[in-house]
Amino acid sequence: MKDAILKNFLEDFCKNHELTGISEADAFEYFVNYTVLSKLYPREIYLDAISTGGSNDIGLDGLAIIVNGNIIQDKEEIDYFVNKNGTLEVTFAFIQAKTSSSFKGEQIANFIFGIKSFFDDYSSIPENEKIKKLRLIKDTIYNNSLNFTQSPELKLFFATTGEWKEPEEIRGKVNRELKELDEKSLFRNKADIIFYDAKKLKDTYREIYRKVIKEIPFNNHVALPTIPDILNVRQAYIGSISVNNYLTLISNDDGYLSKGLFYDNVRDFQGDNKVNKEIKETLVSQTEQSLLSIMNNGITVIAKKIEPIGNKMKLTDFQIVNGCQSSHVLFENKSVLLDETHIILKIIETNDPNITNKIIRATNRQTEVKDEAFESLKTYHKDLQEFYNAQSKSIEPPLVYERRSKEFLNVPNIKPTQVITLSAQIQAYVSIYLAEPQSMHRYFGEVLEKNKERLFKEKDHFIYYYLSALLMNRIERLFKQRKIKKYKPLKYHLGLLVFKLLMSSKGSQYKEENMLQSINDSTKLMRLINISMKILENTLAKEDIIIQNAKRNKNFTKQILKDVEAVISTMKKKK
Numbered sequence: 001m002k003d004a005i006l007k008n009f010l011e012d013f014c015k016n017h018e019l020t021g022i023s024e025a026d027a028f029e030y031f032v033n034y035t036v037l038s039k040l041y042p043r044e045i046y047l048d049a050i051s052t053g054g055s056n057d058i059g060l061d062g063l064a065i066i067v068n069g070n071i072i073q074d075k076e077e078i079d080y081f082v083n084k085n086g087t088l089e090v091t092f093a094f095i096q097a098k099t100s101s102s103f104k105g106e107q108i109a110n111f112i113f114g115i116k117s118f119f120d121d122y123s124s125i126p127e128n129e130k131i132k133k134l135r136l137i138k139d140t141i142y143n144n145s146l147n148f149t150q151s152p153e154l155k156l157f158f159a160t161t162g163e164w165k166e167p168e169e170i171r172g173k174v175n176r177e178l179k180e181l182d183e184k185s186l187f188r189n190k191a192d193i194i195f196y197d198a199k200k201l202k203d204t205y206r207e208i209y210r211k212v213i214k215e216i217p218f219n220n221h222v223a224l225p226t227i228p229d230i231l232n233v234r235q236a237y238i239g240s241i242s243v244n245n246y247l248t249l250i251s252n253d254d255g256y257l258s259k260g261l262f263y264d265n266v267r268d269f270q271g272d273n274k275v276n277k278e279i280k281e282t283l284v285s286q287t288e289q290s291l292l293s294i295m296n297n298g299i300t301v302i303a304k305k306i307e308p309i310g311n312k313m314k315l316t317d318f319q320i321v322n323g324c325q326s327s328h329v330l331f332e333n334k335s336v337l338l339d340e341t342h343i344i345l346k347i348i349e350t351n352d353p354n355i356t357n358k359i360i361r362a363t364n365r366q367t368e369v370k371d372e373a374f375e376s377l378k379t380y381h382k383d384l385q386e387f388y389n390a391q392s393k394s395i396e397p398p399l400v401y402e403r404r405s406k407e408f409l410n411v412p413n414i415k416p417t418q419v420i421t422l423s424a425q426i427q428a429y430v431s432i433y434l435a436e437p438q439s440m441h442r443y444f445g446e447v448l449e450k451n452k453e454r455l456f457k458e459k460d461h462f463i464y465y466y467l468s469a470l471l472m473n474r475i476e477r478l479f480k481q482r483k484i485k486k487y488k489p490l491k492y493h494l495g496l497l498v499f500k501l502l503m504s505s506k507g508s509q510y511k512e513e514n515m516l517q518s519i520n521d522s523t524k525l526m527r528l529i530n531i532s533m534k535i536l537e538n539t540l541a542k543e544d545i546i547i548q549n550a551k552r553n554k555n556f557t558k559q560i561l562k563d564v565e566a567v568i569s570t571m572k573k574k575k
Contacts, residue, residue, distance in 0.1 A: 032097035059114030062095030159196035232352035298344030299323030322363035437492035497532035
């Protein structure tokens with residue numbers, strides 16, 4: 001790679017995500033997938049879930065199917081969102097990454113061919129297992145087209161390490177080839193490719209880790225009464241702001257909606273539900289649009305720093321904690337907005353996460369919110385986070401529990417691979433401690449809902465949440481290091497088997513502290529993993545079942561539990 005700065009960014013990315021033993025080309029694919037999708041998707045991004053490169057990848061290096069604000073990994077998740085929300089809001093994002101220093105027409109043509117093939121009823125070329133799985137998700141989505149709020153959105157990205165100069169020859173071919181996609185009438189937007197060159201990749205990667213600082217006109221405001229220092233709210237203001245100035249606040253440098261500003265908003269955008277339709281109707285009517293400031297509940301912003309500067313307000317490191325629905329509807333209808341139309345804006349400065357959580361709860365009660373949205377605000381999670389912190393002295397590298405999304409972004413010495421999110425914690429605990437790895441193909445909110453009487457209860461011991469998360473974290477780490485090369489789709493089953501072996505190693509007197517050390521010792525852990533993989537291999541053969549079917553099969557889980565008990569019994573007899 002010729003660009004020294006981009007190469008340095010790539011090395012930094014690999015270090016943060018503990019990507020070792022892979023080629024520069026493979027690392028660059030991961031880097032591009034992460035960098036591009038971070039602009040579209042504000043939550044944690046699992047690299048393996050979106051990376052499709054390899055043999056029979058039909059010219060695609062990355063593919064994310066985002067439904068109702070979530071990257072979908074299994075077709076069963078679609079059924080959950082249909083039943084839970086009644087609507088589907090869909091985005092397909094395709095990515096191709098090349099380390100070459102120029103944009104080559106034949107590479108771009110192969111990329112477009114792969115996309116067209118993906119949306120054909122049947123593939124005309126061989127597909128790897130990841131592409132086949134994503135094709136099933138795509139088919140399930142379009143089989144539920146009656147639930148679309150609008151047709152899916154299509155986003156295409158092509159990246160190299162060179163410089164994009166808008167060559168007419170390539171642009172002309174791209175427009176010609178993409179015309180076939182438009183003729184399918186599958187998407188709400190016209191198909192087009194966004195080209196990422198070295199400069200755009202560097203700017204975007206910097207933006208991901210840069211604090212958000214914006215300055216907005218805010219002359220129509222008053223300061224709210226002083227709040228006692230003990231409550232950790234330094235200052236707060238309420239007033240009105242022009243909707244066009246508000247859109248500037250929530251848009252990124254490319255003119256798109258800054259999804260990352262809504263990390264802490266507990267309610268994903270709900271599409272054309274009743275309330276959002278009413279907001280849209282108000283906006284498209286020039287006479288009623290002027291009533292927006294008195295008809296809408298307004299927007300709540302929490303910033304780590306507020307600086308009044310004349311008639312303007314400078315906000316540093318801020319989040320929209322209430323007003324996600326209004327913000328999206330305003331953005332989608334920006335072409336009809338008038339300069340004189342205003343919306344109510346409340347700005348609060350605090351660095352206290354507990355105060356932030358209370359504000360989120362208070363400002364998001366007007367309509368139904370999903371259970372998982374408020375889950376991490378409960379007291380139990382604060383105590384669990386402190387328990388994680390207490391374990392950090394004896395575990396290397398330590399883990400941190402993320403109660404609020406992205407709260408550890410840009411925190412020195414904490415890599416993304418050390419962060420345990422709410423979804424990761426639920427998946428680890430349910431699959432390992434509750435012994436239900438076959439449920440992990442489902443959306444984590446559904447898993448939480450079905451197990452709400454067995455999760456995060458006051459009587460629950462923190463150690464088992466931590467143990468399960470640490471075990472899955474270390475297994476993931478070994479997969480990334482290529483020390484485990486088989487059974488990635490059965491990683492939760494693998495974790496369950498290792499846990500059972502650990503629990504039995506010293507009988508009932510075996511202390512949890514020793515279990516922690518065994519999990520953190522890669523040599524001891526690999527020994528147990530090898531035994532567990534042998535159990536998986538034998539059970540798969542005995543039951544005559546393929547991995548993809550075994551992954552979600554309850555009877556397969558029951559059988560591996562029987563088989564591990566037999567192994568444990570044999571090991572004890574040998575002693």
